[in-house]
Amino acid sequence: MEWDAPSVDTPRAGAEAACFHCGEPCRDGSHEAAGRAFCCAGCRTVFELLTENGLADFYEFGEVAGVKSQGAPPPGQFHFLDEPAVRRRVTQYTDDRLTRVQFRIPAIHCMACVWLLENLFRLQPGIGSSRVNFARKEVSIGFATAEVRLSEVAALLTSLGYEPDLNLADLDQAGPAPGARRLWLQMGVAGFAFGNIMLFSVSSYFGLDHFSGPHLKKLFGWISLLLSLPVIAYSAADYWRAAWVSLRQRRLTLDVPIALGMAAFLLRSAHAVIFEGADGYFDSLTGLIFFLLCGKWFQQKTFDRLVFDRDYKSFFPLSVTRRTGINEERAALSQLRIGDRIVLRHGELIPADATLADGAALIDYSFVTGESAPVEKQPGDYLYAGGRQVGGAMEILIVKQVSQSYLTSLWNQDAFRKRPRHSFATLTDRYSRRFTASILSIASGAAIYWAWRDPALAVPAFTAVLIVACPCALALAAPFGLGAAQRLLARRGVFLKDASALETLAAAGTIVFDKTGTLSAAGLGEVIFAGEPLTPDERSGLFALAGQSAHPIALAVRRFLKSSHSHGVSQFHEIPGSGIEGRVAGHWLRLGSASWLNLAAPRPGNAHLMIDGHYRGAFALACGVRPEIQPLLQRLARTHELALLSGDNENERERFAQLFPRGSEMRFNQSPLDKLHFIKERQAAGRTVIMVGDGLNDAGALKQSDAGVAVMEHINGFSPASDVILAASALPRLDETLRLARAAVRIVRVSFFISAAYNVVGVAIAARGLLAPVICAILMPLSSASVVAFACAATSLAAWRIAFGRERTAP
Amino acid sequence: MIILLFLIPLSIALAVVFLAAFIWAVRSGQYEDTSPPALRALLEEPNAAKAPRPIVQPPQP
Numbered sequence: 039m040e041w042d043a044p045s046v047d048t049p050r051a052g053a054e055a056a057c058f059h060c061g062e063p064c065r066d067g068s069h070e071a072a073g074r075a076f077c078c079a080g081c082r083t084v085f086e087l088l089t090e091n092g093l094a095d096f097y098e099f100g101e102v103a104g105v106k107s108q109g110a111p112p113p114g115q116f117h118f119l120d121e122p123a124v125r126r127r128v129t130q131y132t133d134d135r136l137t138r139v140q141f142r143i144p145a146i147h148c149m150a151c152v153w154l155l156e157n158l159f160r161l162q163p164g165i166g167s168s169r170v171n172f173a174r175k176e177v178s179i180g181f182a183t184a185e186v187r188l189s190e191v192a193a194l195l196t197s198l199g200y201e202p203d204l205n206l207a208d209l210d211q212a213g214p215a216p217g218a219r220r221l222w223l224q225m226g227v228a229g230f231a232f233g234n235i236m237l238f239s240v241s242s243y244f245g246l247d248h249f250s251g252p253h254l255k256k257l258f259g260w261i262s263l264l265l266s267l268p269v270i271a272y273s274a275a276d277y278w279r280a281a282w283v284s285l286r287q288r289r290l291t292l293d294v295p296i297a298l299g300m301a302a303f304l305l306r307s308a309h310a311v312i313f314e315g316a317d318g319y320f321d322s323l324t325g326l327i328f329f330l331l332c333g334k335w336f337q338q339k340t341f342d343r344l345v346f347d348r349d350y351k352s353f354f355p356l357s358v359t360r361r362t363g364i365n366e367e368r369a370a371l372s373q374l375r376i377g378d379r380i381v382l383r384h385g386e387l388i389p390a391d392a393t394l395a396d397g398a399a400l401i402d403y404s405f406v407t408g409e410s411a412p413v414e415k416q417p418g419d420y421l422y423a424g425g426r427q428v429g430g431a432m433e434i435l436i437v438k439q440v441s442q443s444y445l446t447s448l449w450n451q452d453a454f455r456k457r458p459r460h461s462f463a464t465l466t467d468r469y470s471r472r473f474t475a476s477i478l479s480i481a482s483g484a485a486i487y488w489a490w491r492d493p494a495l496a497v498p499a500f501t502a503v504l505i506v507a508c509p510c511a512l513a514l515a516a517p518f519g520l521g522a523a524q525r526l527l528a529r530r531g532v533f534l535k536d537a538s539a540l541e542t543l544a545a546a547g548t549i550v551f552d553k554t555g556t557l558s559a560a561g562l563g564e565v566i567f568a569g570e571p572l573t574p575d576e577r578s579g580l581f582a583l584a585g586q587s588a589h590p591i592a593l594a595v596r597r598f599l600k601s602s603h604s605h606g607v608s609q610f611h612e613i614p615g616s617g618i619e620g621r622v623a624g625h626w627l628r629l630g631s632a633s634w635l636n637l638a639a640p641r642p643g644n645a646h647l648m649i650d651g652h653y654r655g656a657f658a659l660a661c662g663v664r665p666e667i668q669p670l671l672q673r674l675a676r677t678h679e680l681a682l683l684s685g686d687n688e689n690e691r692e693r694f695a696q697l698f699p700r701g702s703e704m705r706f707n708q709s710p711l712d713k714l715h716f717i718k719e720r721q722a723a724g725r726t727v728i729m730v731g732d733g734l735n736d737a738g739a740l741k742q743s744d745a746g747v748a749v750m751e752h753i754n755g756f757s758p759a760s761d762v763i764l765a766a767s768a769l770p771r772l773d774e775t776l777r778l779a780r781a782a783v784r785i786v787r788v789s790f791f792i793s794a795a796y797n798v799v800g801v802a803i804a805a806r807g808l809l810a811p812v813i814c815a816i817l818m819p820l821s822s823a824s825v826v827a828f829a830c831a832a833t834s835l836a837a838w839r840i841a842f843g844r845e846r847t848a849p
Numbered sequence: 850m851i852i853l854l855f856l857i858p859l860s861i862a863l864a865v866v867f868l869a870a871f872i873w874a875v876r877s878g879q880y881e882d883t884s885p886p887a888l889r890a891l892l893e894e895p896n897a898a899k900a901p902r903p904i905v906q907p908p909q910p
Contacts, residue, residue, distance in 0.1 A: 223872060230871075
């Protein structure tokens with residue numbers, strides 16, 4: 039965080055000021071309140087609302103806390119929430135007095151957000167307590183059913199900048215998973231039993247019989263047996279079930295020897311307690327279960343950090359406004375029929391292929407094509423699903439079913455589903471298959487041998503081998519080692535879907551890059567003005583005019599002009615999809631499309647400028663290459679084969695040929711299917727392919743690739759097909775991610791080797807019938823702990839060395 | 850050694866109390882999200898006048 043803490047004593051005003059609320063640069067000083075500058079009316083409104091209600095403390099959290107507000111939502115945007123059917127699905131509880139609702143709010147990012155959302159009751163009478171779950175980015179709000187409508191709650195949140203994330207996928211979820219709670223309880227029970235049994239076992243390690251005679255040991259054995267019963271029945275229940283399932287499916291997974299080892303442990307110990315008057319190995323049994331559950335918890339916690347939603351339903355708005363005659367009604371997406379006329383407002387997505395019926399359409403197809411420059415459409419034009427309206431309101435006619443639309447058909451192609459690669463299993467499963475088989479054969483071999491030589495030793499030897507070889511260290515090595523790498527990567531802005539993605543990254547030989555949105559971004563682009571040069575006065579006038587609009591082109595023009603002068607703008611109009619106009623310092627300025635300005639001949643450029651009726655020139659926006667791309671490509675080229683696939687024309691071939699190392703494959707004018715085929719070709723040549731892309735149109739390629747990497751500007755953004763989400767800021771260090779992945783896989787292999795060495799030693803002793811209970815009890819937790827410690831420490835060390843290497847080689 | 854017959858049930862009973870407390874804590878949702886509660890303690894105490902006006906006690910869904 040580079041922002042200074044906004045202090046109440048030093049109002050930040052002036053041209054370079056950052057918005058007091060959200061910290062974004064203020065485009066002009068026209069939004070001011072209480073001597074502070076705001077970037078837009080929405081932020082100012084939030085500020086005023088907060089200060090009026092005594093919530094000014096919000097700004098004292100030390101960071102720029104606010105979320106940029108888009109202003110109050112259009113009336114009626116959330117009315118569908120008041121429909122009984124929708125309302126029932128969204129609310130958790132409702133009666134005639136109180137309603138409780140839980141919203142997912144991706145914008146929650148800091149303590150100030152938590153504080154503000156938990157003080158909602160001070161902003162709207164009728165709202166009671168609200169509680170934020172920071173990790174899940176959810177807020178749970180209780181309000182008086184009679185006083186406040188659900189739509190009002192959603193509208194209040196939206197006006198504060200915390201728009202609830204309402205989509206089909208969320209509603210389809212059956213609520214919070216009870217798994218985490220169950221795991222906590224299992225761990226608690228196992229830890230309780232393990233700790234208490236150890237109290238009794240330690241005394242027998244040091245020769246209890248010696249001092250007290252056999253009775254106490256017998257008693258301790260029985261107490262241990264009783265204490266371990268809930269652990270076996272409850273804490274280990276999932277392992278029994280998994281082993282049972284895998285046996286029924288006739289597959290040897292890692293759960294089989296774990297369950298078999300536990301069963302052997304249990305039977306051997308129970309036999310020892312009941313018939314031999316000894317105390318068994320209940321300390322090891324409960325300890326083993328406890329440590330296994332800890333490993334599982336660690337893994338689950340790592341996964342919880344990654345909110346991945348591969349379901350493309352999340353792309354589409356929950357419901358749309360359907361127009362029937364002169365009435366507007368809210369309809370669920372699934373109720374849409376061909377021929378329906380629906381109304382889309384600013385920021386809404388086109389749910390199905392449609393034709394534009396009425397209104398000004400300015401469609402942002404960045405979800406589909408990765409191109410962020412909005413496209414202007416005329417009534418009658420065909421609109422593709424997945425586009426986002428960025429102009430004003432428009433009406434469209436649905437021409438295809440939602441399920442038949444372009445995106446869905448793209449999505450539903452079998453070729454786009456990621457199938458597991460033949461003979462590819464996760465690292466653990468691959469090892470465990472051999473491991474399980476060999477341990478079972480060694481144990482049986484020892485049993486047969488002893489049955490022949492000394493029948494009394496047959497059963498003890500068999501169980502001892504399984505006990506000592508129980509692959510707990512093996513089971514823990516991969517989740518801990520890969521989990522540690524996943525967490526380290528998440529801290530650097532690289533989010534993996536699962537541990538196997540790490541493996542794939544490590545094995546990759548080819549990296550395919552998409553151009554737009556990946557290597558280049560529109561926000562970084564240069565703006566070129568072609569035409570009669572502007573005087574400083576005209577520049578500052580245009581700067582002020584452009585500041586009235588939130589349109590991407592206006593924003594880019596403003597960045598280009600960088601004036602410090604601020605002018606008042608009068609008679610400002612924004613004609614959505616056409617342009618902006620207004621009077622600044624006595625001049626009539628118009629900036630917009632060629633057709634809107636009635637320019638005769640088609641001219642190049644994205645926005646044309648007229649001052650007092652004279653044509654002055656046009657602004658052209660180009661895509662800029664992200665910083666540090668060239669050194670990244672050079673470094674990657676040493677170890678990987680690189681390729682560039684772009685949906686654009688060859689205009690920029692020259693520029694990218696300089697960036698890419700010689701001999702890299704570069705293809706332009708690629709359709710999504712072309713990209714898919716290219717990746718298939720490389721895979722057919724035996725290479726593991728990483729696709730680095732962005733946009734829904736890459737979804738096919740992302741899915742086809744062995745590891746799809748989606749480059750996102752905002753982590754909360756959606757990525758349907760990817761295995762890895764990469765923050766755009768982390769892209770220049772992609773090579774380090776790959777190196778860390780390789781290191782992590784290597785470390786897990788070494789961990790496997792270490793635990794295998796433990797097992798070989800243990801099995802060798804056990805198979806000879808020489809196993810003492812003390813050795814068994816000490817060796818097992820020790821081997822697990824040492825392997826886990828090694829895996830975590832080595833991964834952290836590898837990450838540190840990679841980061842250190844970067845600092846050392848940096849100029 | 851007879852003292853053990855008293856001390857062992859006592860120690861186990863004590864541990865069972867802690868286990869019960871843990872189970873209650875998990876069931877009442879205290880382990881659902883662990884980061885804001887830790888930070889919430891650092892926030893200034895809202896004075897009584899500012900506390901949420903109770904509508905009705907939210908029933909457990």
